Amino acid sequence: RKIGYAIVGLGSYATRQIMPNFASCEHSRIAALVSGTPEKLERYGAEYGVPKTHRYDYKSFDRIRDNPDIDAVYIILPNSMHAEYTIRAAQAGKHVMCEKPMAVSVAECEAMIAACRKAGRKLMIGYRSRFEPHNRLAIDLARSGFVGPTRVITAEHGFPIRPDQWRLDRPLSGGGSLMDIGIYSLNATRYLTGEEPVEVMAMESTDRSDPRFKTVEDRIDFLLRFPSGVTATCVSSYSSAHNQYRVIGTEGWIDMEPGTPYEGHRMRIRKDGQVADRAPPPMAKNQFAGQLDHLAEAVLTGSPIIVPGEEGLADLRVIEAIYRSAREGRAVKIAA
Ligand code: NAD
Incomplete structure (x- = not known):
């Protein structure tokens, strides 16, 4: 059915x-x-x-x-x-x-x-990247230590936003680039490590004379510390074009550029001194159909949901800490 x-x-x-x-x-x-x-x-x-x-x-x-x-x-x-x-x-x-x-x-x-x-x-x-083959492979490779244990992640997401839309109106958006696009950087660091960050430090850079940024932020860069010692350096922007992440291990790196688009993902890996493209095994459905059918299967069979409400809540916990850190100009600890 x-x-x-x-x-x-x-x-x-x-x-x-x-x-x-x-x-x-x-x-x-x-x-x-x-x-x-x-x-x-x-x-x-x-x-x-x-x-x-x-x-x-x-x-x-x-x-x-x-x-x-x-x-x-x-x-x-x-x-x-x-x-x-x-x-x-x-x-x-x-x-x-x-x-x-x-x-x-x-x-x-x-x-x-x-x-x-x-x-x-x-x-x-609707975390569609979890149903996309390059991202799934990146998770497997990062968590299994393919380029050695992960030490550092960099993640950047942004686009130059057009004026006159609800995304720039705080009562409707709840915030600026971080709520909309920077959340992809944050979510990637969480799914690539399988860990929850314990500390965050953030810095906001917004030109308040730009009519687009009357009520929401443009750039907000943030640093996350994970329990294993991994740190992540992230960019969230409404004024520059980024869509990428890189997992750096003790022996090389896994690079995704673009990392989370609708289509056209590309993965490159550096290992043993060589850089090579890597293509994941194809999946029968694209990320959108995979996501829709994932909930359907959970409804029909009781199978577990890999991105339940608790995943959205975990991102919002960190987002609130990022905003607080930027506002107060200090590192903020996140309670486990
Ligand atoms: P959009 O502006 O194109 O669509 C929003 C819809 O909401 C419009 O049809 C609008 O008419 C309707 N709406 C109802 N009440 C409204 C109100 N009071 N003010 C403004 N619009 C109102 O936006 P979108 O890009 O489709 O984004 C919608 C949601 O989807 C957002 O939460 C966004 O973050 C999310 N989104 C997710 C992805 C993804 O890749 N997962 C991509 C784009 C958007």
Whole structure:
């Protein structure tokens, strides 16, 4: 059986990346659409064969409760709306896939996890790179010490942001580059080590005279210390183009540039004095279909979710510490 998803928010990521990829899913299908814009409901409803009875707006959203065709919702809204719609979906008895960042605070993440637990429903965060073959291989190689035990990680993510969008409006975004794109640097350091950072030091660089950065940060660079002694040096930026990470071990390095794009990943490895490209074994599904089917399989078979709400919460814990460190100009310890 295929599980039915209600897509909540028909913006760019939903319509350009997620919805087209249901075609290659084995266990997932689009069952319903939720949007505040009637024209979008009409257009995408027709395109994906979603009947009028399965189209909702934000007022009628809670009526998904009465639609047994919907097993799960996929929340692809501005960041500060993730908590509310996750909780409402759980209360309507639905499983939840929620985009990154999970929410805009640790407290919201905890409330989301509690609501899904209380309703007996699954909660997964849209960390698509965990379903992408180069990233999976990088995790295996880094954790098995292929270039020797990991000592240092560098991770950089950023893009020059266009003005006039919710990402630059703190009440909707919850923060600037770190919430949106720097989170990829942070998340990579956590999945490459399999550890939680214990200390962070951060420095923000934002030109407040730039009209884009009235309420959110541009650059925030941060240093993380992990229990094994690994340190990670990370860049998060809304004004420069980066998408890469490098794992440096005692005997070489694993480099991913680009590291977490939608497609076109490249891995290079330096070992025994030689640098060579390395291609992972191909996977049957791309990262988007893999992610969608992962929640579907968990719903259908009870298999574990590798990126549950607790993963989103762990990132938000570090994000709050990064902001605090930058604000207070000192290193901040993170409680285990
Ligand atoms: P977007 O602006 O293209 O889409 C957001 C949608 O939310 C729009 O359709 C908009 O109409 C709707 N919306 C509803 N209420 C709104 C309000 N009050 N203000 C503004 N918009 C409102 O944004 P997007 O790029 O699709 O991002 C949506 C979410 O997906 C974000 O949380 C983002 O971090 C995440 N995202 C994830 C990835 C990824 O690779 N995993 C990529 C892009 C975006």
